[in-house]
Amino acid sequence: MNRLPVAQRREQLIEAALAVASRDGIDAATVRAVAAEAGVSLGVVHYCFQDKAELMRAMAHAITGQNAAGSLAGLAADAGVDQVIDAVLGGLWDGISTHRGSQLLSYELTTSSLRHADLAQVAKEQYAGSWTAAEQALAMIEQAAGVTWSVPRSDLARVVVALVDGYSLAWLVDGDDRAARDGLRSLGGYLATLATPAPAAVPGRESADEPTDQRTDALHDGALVPDA
Amino acid sequence: MNRLPVAQRREQLIEAALAVASRDGIDAATVRAVAAEAGVSLGVVHYCFQDKAELMRAMAHAITGQNAAGSLAGLAADAGVDQVIDAVLGGLWDGISTHRGSQLLSYELTTSSLRHADLAQVAKEQYAGSWTAAEQALAMIEQAAGVTWSVPRSDLARVVVALVDGYSLAWLVDGDDRAARDGLRSLGGYLATLATPAPAAVPGRESADEPTDQRTDALHDGALVPDA
DNA sequence: GTCTATAGTTGGATAGAC
């Protein structure tokens, strides 16, 4: 009915594809189903996208974009390292657990990408995006809490992404939100373990405690495992 | 050609399904493709399995079984905790990295299971199996190295599985075997952190070092992040 | 028990009217 410019139509179709795929799975996101969801006819989709793979790539690009955006928001004012870390990880998990379908779709996209040459770039972009986002989050923690990491940020980012992936998968399977949250709090405790007061950034703050004791305490508090 | 008893024919078809799905992906494992791989005609598959879902369930059961079996083997004689842990994790990773297709198929099965009611049990069985296998591996480490964990085994198992999953996914995407191995060695260092000498098992061994210092040293050595 | 043949769907892609 409505006559729209192609670019706008594309956005509408990508949105529809995301809706269908998040709700019913990647296999259900057929060209027909996407067209129906958007309320347009089959031909329109093929007019806007060369083939189905291009639609899937566009959809993947959209979902990784919103994932990256999600983890950026909501960082409180400067507080203790533990509080800042917990806030970031908590916000990250809220974003994940309130979008179960999207999260599952992300993994479906990853595995699909690893099988089909058409989508080869998708998985690489997903993880490049995740690692970058994790590094940025770590950088924000540094800035907000006035600390630096005793380990390269890129290595730390890889651990965080791996553990979040692992807990997300487990949560998708057994739905145990508590276990995931406890696991992430433990990861937070472990991260605090690796934070040391920044040398010059915030003067008049480095007098209280030396890093080494802080580490040991944080380890006992939570480390990577839920409190016994 | 050959006339086989049904049970044997089923095994052959399951094997064929695993071959196709590991090589070309779960979507390529159609009834037709499995029949062709096994060298039988289409009707035979429907004679042995009620429908495709039953074949997929059987295939999933087979792959989780061999995964569990894989992590059991190869545990050296008693040595230091670090050596035993590294041996177990190393063996685990060898099993994963030499079967890329199977590993990817496992994740495809998980996501498929989470979408299709027909396969609802598959993912639950996968993770029940993984967690159990991890707990058993942890128990074997306890026995072989003469230690106990300062944290519930079930919690520890969940961390191990999550991290292995996360690193496996990342490795499937970027193929960085080094990063995965380093990450797992770090996990090993972290696990050693939580191991304390067993109270009564091996007498004449608890005199040297008290647990607390051991923890701190292990943390500095490796923890969860590759050595800087 | 095994095969061929075929029914019945579904999905990707295109042609051509409007």
Next chain:
DNA sequence: GTCTATCCAACTATAGAC
């Protein structure tokens, strides 16, 4: 730009000959 109609391929599943 949009829609209808259609082609073609691939899939699951079954029926029936041998």
